Amino acid sequence: MLLCETFHYSHFQIFGHISGSHINPALSLVGVVMGKISLQIFVVYTIAQCIGATLGYSIARIFVVYTIAQCIGATLGYSIARMWFHFIIFPFQAQFAGCSINPARSFGPALVTGHWENHWVYWVAPLSGAFVGSFIYRVLFYDNPDKHNTVTYDTNESVKLQTVDEA
Secondary structure (H helix, E strand, O other): OHHHHHHHHHHHHHHHHHHOOOOOHHHHHHHHHOOOOOHHHHHHHHHHHHHHHHHHHHHHHHHOOHHHHHHHOOOOOOOHHHHHHHHHHHHHHHHHHOOOOOHHHHHHHHHHHOOOOOOOHHHHHHHHHHHHHHHHHHHHOOOOHHHOEEEEEEEOOOOEEEEEEEO
16 A cells, blocks of 8 residues: 555656646646636546556556455555545445546546446536536635735755745
C-alpha cells in the first residue's frame, strides 16, 4: 500500500506543473467551472484519462492474479485517510455506484471486460456532483485571487524568490 501511495503522490509532483495532474474527469470539470481550463482542454484530458485508465487496467489484469493472493492470505493495508473514506463516503455511495467516483477509472475496466451495465451512473453522478459543487462554491465563495494579487520577484546572488502581495 505504501508503494501505491508513493506512486500516487509522485504523479502529482511530476506532472502537476504540466497539466495540473488531472486524473479524474470530474475534477477536470471543476477546472472548467472555476475557469482554470477551457472546455476543449477538458475534452482532451477526459479522453487521455480514459485511455490511461484502459491501459492501466489492462496491464493490471496481466500482472495481478487474484487466486494467488487469496491462497497466500494477502490482505490490503489501509491508511487513516482510506479508513475514513471507507467509513464516511463508501456506505452512502456503494449501494448506488459501487463507490466509483472517477468516471475514467470506471471506463477502463468496463471497456476491457465488456461490462457496460448501468455504466452511465459512473459518469452522471460524479460529473453532476462536481459541477453542482464547484458552481455553488464559485457563486458563493470564490473570489478570483489573480485580480487581487501582484507577484514580485526578489532576487539575490543565489536565490530567486517569488512573493505574492495582496492588494
